[in-house]
Amino acid sequence: MATNVSDVIDNARFNGFHLRITVLCGVLVFLDGFDLTAISYAAPQFIKLFGITRAMIAPVFSSGLLGLTLGAFTGKLDKSFVARATADSDQNDEGQRRPNRG
Numbered sequence: 001m002a003t004n005v006s007d008v009i010d011n012a013r014f015n016g017f018h019l020r021i022t023v024l025c026g027v028l029v030f031l032d033g034f035d036l037t038a039i040s041y042a043a044p045q046f047i048k049l050f051g052i053t054r055a056m057i058a059p060v061f062s063s064g065l066l067g068l069t070l071g072a073f074t075g076k077l078d079k080s081f082v083a084r085a086t087a088d089s090d091q092n093d094e095g096q097r098r099p100n101r102g
Contacts, residue, residue, distance in 0.1 A: 036064060 043057050 032068070036061070039064070 039060060043054075043060070046052070046060075047054060047057060
């Protein structure tokens with residue numbers, strides 16, 4: 001018997017787990033914006049301290065956004081690969097789950 005995933009999602013109640021995930025996502029979005037804001041306030045001091053021009057500090061701002069973009073594209077690939085490799089290593093040659101070793 002097949003389960004209709006759309007029906008399961010549509011009929012699910014919002015519970016504590018969903019609230020925790022929503023709050024966690026909100027915190028991550030806040031922290032993601034906070035780093036760019038923090039460097040914006042610190043940039044004038046870096047310019048004075050290191051004796052550089054405003055144009056020379058621009059790559060600092062760009063590198064953060066570039067890293068975020070590259071991480072978004074490659075992070076999912078790495079995590080799915082690691083998850084599959086871990087799941088495969090938890091099974092023996094007959095496909096049965098190995099006992100917990102820890």
